[in-house]
Amino acid sequence: MNNDLVSVITPVYNAKKDIAKTIDSVLSQTYKNFEMILVDDYSTESSDEIIEEYMKKDERIKYIKLKKNSGAAVARNTAIDNAKGRFIAFIDSDDIWKREKLQNQIEFMKKNDIDFSFTSYRYVKNGKNEKIAHAVEKIDYNGLLKNTLIGCSTVIIDIKKLGKFHMPNVRRGQDFATRLMILKKIPYAYGIDEVYTYYKVGDDSLSHNKVKAFKRTWNIYRNIENFGILKSSYYFCFYAINAVLRRIK
Numbered sequence: 001m002n003n004d005l006v007s008v009i010t011p012v013y014n015a016k017k018d019i020a021k022t023i024d025s026v027l028s029q030t031y032k033n034f035e036m037i038l039v040d041d042y043s044t045e046s047s048d049e050i051i052e053e054y055m056k057k058d059e060r061i062k063y064i065k066l067k068k069n070s071g072a073a074v075a076r077n078t079a080i081d082n083a084k085g086r087f088i089a090f091i092d093s094d095d096i097w098k099r100e101k102l103q104n105q106i107e108f109m110k111k112n113d114i115d116f117s118f119t120s121y122r123y124v125k126n127g128k129n130e131k132i133a134h135a136v137e138k139i140d141y142n143g144l145l146k147n148t149l150i151g152c153s154t155v156i157i158d159i160k161k162l163g164k165f166h167m168p169n170v171r172r173g174q175d176f177a178t179r180l181m182i183l184k185k186i187p188y189a190y191g192i193d194e195v196y197t198y199y200k201v202g203d204d205s206l207s208h209n210k211v212k213a214f215k216r217t218w219n220i221y222r223n224i225e226n227f228g229i230l231k232s233s234y235y236f237c238f239y240a241i242n243a244v245l246r247r248i249k
Helices: 019-027 047-057 072-082 101-112 141-145 174-183 206-224 229-248
Strands: 006-012 034-040 061-065 087-090 116-125 128-133 156-158 189-200
Touching: 006 019, 006 072, 019 034, 019 047, 034 047, 034 072, 047 061, 061 072, 072 174, 087 101, 101 116, 101 156, 101 189, 116 174, 128 189, 141 174, 141 229, 174 189, 174 206, 206 229
Parallel strands: 006 034, 006 087, 034 061, 116 189
Antiparallel strands: 087 156, 116 128, 116 156
């Protein structure tokens, strides 16, 4: 198979506690032909010093610092604009990839002629592995509206046919909104039920996180997808039920 360039997109904001581990997990990939584009959303601490040290050691590390705090959507879009790869992959600044992640996922996409893929991931809280969020075999636009089950740091997009894209410029939920946007263009996103990503859970309370997630999802239904109250409520009911089921499984 051709060893196509993969552009790994990472927004950074005050990430000095975790960013080194994230970069190390990308540099340790068995798939070597990648660039990692880190866009600093005007951090107020020393994330830049850590990243600059990595840049001195490996030319695949690219660094851009925004001139003002603009949100993850702007940071990711800036990275996408500067990306040179056929494939766009995402990893947040506190997540970790397994070494085989890129290799296996790219092979899966090429073998099956897939434009959009994602994988299972495992939650990590306080350094301890928790439950697995399993990827489904495939999901379409309507299915995703009912279940925000795709982890951002598991996604890879082949832009050879889809072309470059921009995330909607919202402070929260732009990754979910982007997946919906792409699934309006193609029939399905395809999942691999293997854990290749470890997703760090924040220290906020579960109830606080859920409230923020509910507000974010409702905002996307109403203001990005432009659904009316009834249609938004219909999809939100499925989303809420699925969120509860994922928690108790």
